Amino acid sequence: MKFVDRVKWGARPPAHSFRPLVSKRVQGVVVHHSGVRNGPSGADAVRSFERYHMDTRGWDGIAYNWLVDASGNIYEGRGGGVSAAATKGWNAKSESVCFIGWGFEPVSDAAVAAIKSVIDDVQGRYGGKLWVKGHRDLAATTCPGDWLYDWLTSGAEVPVGDSSKIDYESIVAYLRALEDEVRGKPLSRWRRSRGEAVRVAQRHLSARGYAPGVADGIYGKRTAAAVSKFQTDQGWLKANGVIDWQTWSALFGA
Numbered sequence: 537m538k539f540v541d542r543v544k545w546g547a548r549p550p551a552h553s554f555r556p557l558v559s560k561r562v563q564g565v566v567v568h569h570s571g572v573r574n575g576p577s578g579a580d581a582v583r584s585f586e587r588y589h590m591d592t593r594g595w596d597g598i599a600y601n602w603l604v605d606a607s608g609n610i611y612e613g614r615g616g617g618v619s620a621a622a623t624k625g626w627n628a629k630s631e632s633v634c635f636i637g638w639g640f641e642p643v644s645d646a647a648v649a650a651i652k653s654v655i656d657d658v659q660g661r662y663g664g665k666l667w668v669k670g671h672r673d674l675a676a677t678t679c680p681g682d683w684l685y686d687w688l689t690s691g692a693e694v695p696v697g698d699s700s701k702i703d704y705e706s707i708v709a710y711l712r713a714l715e716d717e718v719r720g721k722p723l724s725r726w727r728r729s730r731g732e733a734v735r736v737a738q739r740h741l742s743a744r745g746y747a748p749g750v751a752d753g754i755y756g757k758r759t760a761a762a763v764s765k766f767q768t769d770q771g772w773l774k775a776n777g778v779i780d781w782q783t784w785s786a787l788f789g790a
């Protein structure tokens with residue numbers, strides 16, 4: 537089980553930048569299934585959905601915010617804090633997670649544990665107040681399949697074992713590694729910082745209602761301004777627009 541970010545699965549750049557969600561408008565988490573039986577798995581499946589969603593449907597990127605495969609791997613789709621193209625009428629008000637597979641039949645323990653940990657992570661970013669629904673609650677569709685829907689509506693319990701803990705640990709380890717990077721070298725506009733840590737920080741700023749611009753991993757003027765505003769709002773951080781480790785911790789720890 538691992539966390540696979542957009543860089544690792546080889547996501548294409550969005551056709552148009554993903555629209556940031558406005559935190560206070562976000563109401564829920566929507567669970568989907570791909571509805572494909574015996575289809576491709578893992579990163580191949582994720583890339584093929586992206587191809588279909590972008591090239592055939594003409595969307596800006598893969599439809600979902602998050603995807604989970606049968607082995608319990610979590611894939612960053614559009615990622616957190618941006619509008620998806622998964623649930624008509626609700627994309628600006630929810631984040632979506634898609635199980636890669638067929639939700640009409642029992643889904644593996646590893647996959648339900650991973651779906652639950654994505655739901656918990658999304659909840660954590662919006663203060664734990666979101667509803668969790670299946671796609672069928674919001675549209676005329678059988679998605680996410682009877683089995684997965686029943687699991688969801690009967691409490692979304694994770695089988696005994698520490699599979700969900702493993703998922704969390706990999707996400708935490710991933711953020712920890714980025715934090716170490718920031719600790720060694722703060723992110724800033726004047727330093728022309730680029731890369732994954734910048735992108736993740738931009739996403740979190742968006743998710744928390746700031747406006748750092750497109751999460752493109754480039755530390756520009758809007759990102760610096762959003763960081764300053766965030767620092768000012770915290771009250772105890774120097775509002776210098778630089779992400780040092782204290783700012784990083786405030787951004788990810790709260």
Ligand SMILES: [Zn+2]
Binds near residue numbers: 567677
């Ligand atoms: Zn769906």
